[in-house]
Amino acid sequence: MEYILKSAEGGDFILGYYYEHEIETTKDKKKAFQCYLKSAEGGNNEKKEFQWYLKSAEAEGGDFILGYYYEHEIETTKDKKKAFQCYLKSAEGGNNEKKEFQWYLKSAEGGNSKSQLIVGSHYDNGIGTTKDDAKAFQWYLKSVEGGDSEGQYILGKFYVNEIGTTKDGEKDFQWYLKSAEGGNIYGQFNLGICYDIGIGTTKDEEKAFQWYLKLAEGGDSYGQNNLGNCYRNGIGTTKDEEKAFQWYLKSAEGGNSYGQNNLGYCYDNGIGTMKDEEKAFQWYLKSAEDGNSKKQYVIGYRYENGIGTTKDEEKEFQWYLKSAEGGNSDGQFNLGNCYRDGIGTMKDEKKAFQWYLKSAEGGNCKSQAIIGSHYDNGIGTTKDKEKAFQWYLKSAEGGNSDGQYIIGCCYMKGIGKDVEKAFQWYLKSAEGGNIYGQFNLGICYENGIGTTKDEEKAFQWYLKSAEEGNSNGQYNLGDCYRNGIGTIKDGEKAFQWYLKSAEGGNSYGQNNLRYCYDNGIGTMKDKEKAFQWYLKSAEDGNSKKQYVIGYRYGNGVGTTKDEEKAFQWYLKSAKGGNSDGQNNLGNCYRDGIGTMKDKKKELQWYLKSAEGGNSYGQCSLGNCYINGKGTTKDEKKAFQWYLKSAEGGNSYGQNNLGNCYTNGIGTMKDVKKAFQWYLKSAEGGNCYGQCNLGYCYRDGIGTTKDEKKAFQWYFKSAEGGDSKGQYNLGCCYLNGIGTTKDKEKGFNWFTLSAERGNSNV
Template identity: 40%
Template sequence: MVLILYKKNTITKRLENLSYDHFENFNGLEINLCKDEINTIEKYYESLADKGFKQNKTEYDKKKKLIELNNLGYCYQFGIGKNKDEFKAFECYLKSAEEGNSSAQNNLGYCYQNGIGIIKNENKSFEWYLKAADKENINAQYNLGICYQNGIGTNKDDKKALEYYIKSAKGEYPIAQNLLGNYYQNGIGMEKDLEQSIYWYEKAAENGNKFAQYNLAKIYVNGENGIERDENKAFKYYKKSANQEYLDAQFELGYCYDVGIGFLNKMKAFELYEIAAKKEHKIAQHNLGNLYKKMFDSKEAIYWYTKAAENGYKIAQYDLAYCYKRGIGVAKDKVKAFQYYKKSADNDYLKAQFELGYCYDVGIGTEINKIKAFELYEVAAKKGHTIAQYKLGALYEDGKNLEKAFYWYNKAAEKRFSVAQYNLGRCYKRGKGVKKDENKAFEYYKKSADQGYLNAQFKLGYCYSKGIGTEINKTKAFELYKIAVEKGCKTALYNLGECYELGNGVNKDPVKAFECFKKSAGNGNVYSKFQLGYFYVNGIGTVVNKEKGFELYNEAAGSNIQVDFIENVEELVNDLDKVNYWYHKAAENNNGLALYKLGEFHELGMGVYENKVRAFEFYKKSADQGFIDAQYKLGYFYEKGIGTDIDIARAFELYRIAAEGGNVDAQKSLAYLYEQDEGTDKNIENAVYWYKKVVEDVQEKLDALLNNLNLINMSNYPGQNILIEYLKEQGSKSSYCGFLKFSSKFITALISPTDTCDRLDTIWFYHFLWEAKSLFNQETYVVIKNKENY
């Protein structure tokens, strides 16, 4: 859409859905039109066109004629009062521009740049912008800055671009002022200077620039680098920008009304969210859905959540998944819930990553996949998701990696997550992944119990009962057992029955004890069956019934007696490969070999999904521990850019360290880098030295190769005698490095002797040898021949 402004202002395109730090690249065309001229403009310009420009010199002064001709071009271009005709528009601009009108020169530059009425020509576009800019035309100065910045019709020159932006801004061009504010705010081409940024934003805002008004609001709403938060100013600028129909500002103003930034008004918030939502603003769509949900209009809430989700808004995708999972405003659909959790997780939304992990963990809308669950829990846990940290700890415990389990339980417990606190208490009580410490076990059970976690309340009661980490307190034990039973803890029934039976913390009450043991036995508790049988046989709390009592004894005796019924913990089998698990465990102790193996597992996809980045991380950890093979691998990853950016200099340094440690692959790679002048200065002597080291390590393979060369008939291949004689002539393992040096394929063959020797009787292999000989580098050959030791 084109906006016609008053004299000396610009015609600009309205750009919807721009974020606050975007701005228009080209301002468009400049025109001087008064509002009351529009009605009569057609006849006026027809008269002007009919009479011809030169014939009207006497009627109009030159300057006015040029302005009018420029305006006529604009009318032809956009069909204002005349049929649209871009060719005539160009002709008008050209005539006015050639006579020196700077506005027409700017407009002509725009035509050349965009192919309006003429073949596109960026060089001419730049020339006309330059002419107009030299006449202090602020629009052209801005456009010229764009040309220099982007290399349009000229070489890129950020310094000159900035120069022209500053000129245009100082000439009160609001778009340039906004851009300059952005540059100062973000340190583009200059030092960051928020005061200067605000200065230019304010200048642009005063000149009516909606983007600058929005940018100022963003600064004041959050407070930034010493600028105090000012909700009133933020509200004011959002309102000014929104009044100019800037979409993001309409949304933000709605948010201000919604949460009370500057002014609280839910109805206004609703209105503005609706305006922005209908213009496809995805966050506004989501927030509108939230308002409908609060108004108990689930149908409309689902509609707007769906719109926002389809537009890629990750929080809406998450909320929609939750609605499908719970059946809120829509029929329950676990598959759709899974699908939307996945979309949100793929958009890196933390909560969704956890929920998707949970879906894989227990099979919600998909098949159970513990590995994927583990991966997603790990991602979320490392980002600080509390429940994911707990879940990750649980998976590590199931996998018998108790140190890791303890680590993640502790991370979640630090955030006062009651279940994690309980599990941490278990770890301390039994020495799982940490040194046994009953005092700490009691401490964490209490923290969890104080938050109302049922299992912790039972365990805390047990601690008071047995004096674990605290003094024995039968009364507190009884109280906690009773609370646990009332909340549905089946295990606590036995303990409560014991309290009533023995009078621990409460008056003896055999009838209540009998009731507790009966309920507990019905739940399958072996010890309760024994106690209940005893009560029947002896008539305690009930009438004597020896037959029933003996039946319960037999039933209990045939059960699998739990080793520690109080803990009631079942050891689970690890889903991951055992070897991979043990290396993970060893890696926790910074074992270089284990870390290296982890790198291999992730590099090759053994036991886990292939992940080059993670492989790189493990190789790096191992290399940092001084593990030589890992130093070579890390160098290789740096050289090839596997899992990281290419860094030949770093690769060279790692190869050097590993080569000095005796790694043959590293020696070969180091020699190659010396030879190729990569990552270091070219040094043929050093290259030869390291190739010699390679040959020394494969001497036996070389001897076997030479013996086989004598056994095979190569008469059909020209030059074979030269090759064999050359090898024999050099004789020793030292001289052979000259040949190895320029045949990396051949070196690889030697490093894999079994594979090589299996191929010695094939034509392919001898073709290969001859090709390697033909690649021999004469410069190095001379160096080798002139040194007795090589």
């Protein structure tokens, strides 16, 4: 309709027809009347037209235009009464499109070029007859024989869009050229496009520029917009951003939505004018009023992010809704986000799913990945792993790096498990700049998953991921520098990358940063900083880390000793299922550390720890049964738990099991087995086992008597802090057992033993 409105001389009659018959515009009889009036004043072949309308009126259907002729004394005597009667008849009877079409057809067959154009339009739009593109084309073709520029323009459009005829760029160009030379601004505009792109003719940007210039200077807003493009991009003229801005401004002020959009872009990016996001927003807003869904999406985005306007979630939602309903897949995607997160509307997972689905079905690969996730997790729809996989695959094949990463994970973890395919998708995702794909690709290269092991490539991909801010990539890069994986060992760089990972909230990075501070790797040793980072690391709910924090509070490592906090952290760890935490929580209830003593709770937590396979918990539980703490005394159960602990490699359990075999507690007395278990305990560094092994060698219990070995094991036990070992070592020096007599040394060891509370001294 815009093209008809800007018609050159002779187009008023057709324009009246378009208003009368609601073709590409709102029906408006007043405007139709005005156009017919202009056409009449312009000297159309009124005599013939009058005769046809007279015949049309007699057969019903041409009353309105006939009334116009009577009213304005066109090729007939002025007669207001007849004019009124015709208008009244037209109003009461309504237009009869079929009859009108027949009269236009008769007129067209009689050679009237305007009627031929109208008949073409009727066939084109299916008004009063069946839509027929081929017949429309033929009638437009007849109309142009009389030199009608409108028909020439429409004919060019038919050739370019292959409507009712074979596509023919050259003919398209020729008809636009004729139309343009005849003064039709739409022909001129499309001719400029032909020269601009090279449709049906050799590309000639200078000629394109000239035709756009002619249009623009004549006030055509489309020409002004395209002229702005020429100046902005240096098409057919010297690049001039200020002139580009000026022409966009003219186009925009003329109401052209494309000009308004481009003017907004200029203000947005400071092209030919000062950057002004508020003005940019205002012009984008005007542009979006044309109902263009892409522009509506941009307005929603600006309300979402507060660009050039105040952030407004309700308006954000409304504009995304408009865009989505207009079929824009990005608008549909963001509308899904609004429903998912409750932005500007109530949360609604089902509606979110529906909009994501529309977007995904429209080919939006971001939405396809989201739909996959919804099916994967049953969000807003029924859980369906197969559909999830198919949507992930579509997203991945569409080039979405998130989809490629996820489909790689599917192939890696079991949905159609195939590590080689997983590697290939991670590679695509990584090459597309996805930091998660880069990280997982690094893992593949480091471990030879789906590809040949290549530590240097692993290092390179971890580096890419890390530099883009992926905290897991930063953590693994730190490992590479610390251990020399794919690069030279560098403690300082390891420390720096762990620091970045830790500051990004990565609990593994925080833990390894703690390790660096604990051991002075790439930095000075600092137990306090080590503790602080371990504390942050433990906030992720990891029960093992919670246990370590409890241990540090309990022993004052890197922090002030605090038994109540130690108890609280052991409790968290224990409830999280950590068997070390459960054992130490049992110790707290046993010794009243940070809480009241409680034998029953002590037993309960030792039992949990023991059942979880913890050798310390098993040994502690054995102690409860042997001493009847929190339960009935049961030596057989004590023996069984000591046995489990000992077989698990626990030196305390091994020593206690040795005691059971020595004294026949819960089992048959067996000094040889006792010796073997004391030996294991002693070799494991247990000072109590070392002392008992000394007894065995001194007295020949379960083994051959050997005083030198007895002395050596007492010595190890004494150095380990066992008061009995210290006392027995003192006896060895005093009596020359396995060593030279030395009363002074003997006295010194007795003193240490006494200070540790040994009453035998």
